[in-house]
Amino acid sequence: MKRLKVTVEGKSYEVEVEILDEGSVAPAPRRASSGGGTRVAAPVAAPKPKAAAPTAAAGGSVASPLAAVVVSIDVNIGDMVEEGQKLVTLEAMKMNTIVAAPAAGKVTAIHAKAGDGVEEGQALVDVA
16 A cells, blocks of 8 residues: 545545555455545435426326426427427436326427526426
8 A cells, every 4th residue: 555645626635545466356355544634425326216207287288397498399389289299309427318298188388498408397398
């Protein structure tokens, strides 16, 4: 083990570094000692992604399942839609999410346009 002092953005940290020879196996990670060093949090499992099921708000509104940017509105006012038909495409964290009609009906209002930022639960389209 070799003790080193590392400075990050003006703050100094004392660290222990083990130099491994080629062919040697790294030991299991150890907890940081309480000797004034910085503790590193253990990795946390990523949360399970939520299903992007469309949610119907009051009055037949289809709400955004997440905070995102509207990529496209795929219907027009007056269009008849089938259950499961794509209504809106959203983008969050470089991933597209399709918002589909929860039931068959007629598009009576559109509450967003391409490029708009929307919040989770915000009405996107009304289907009656």
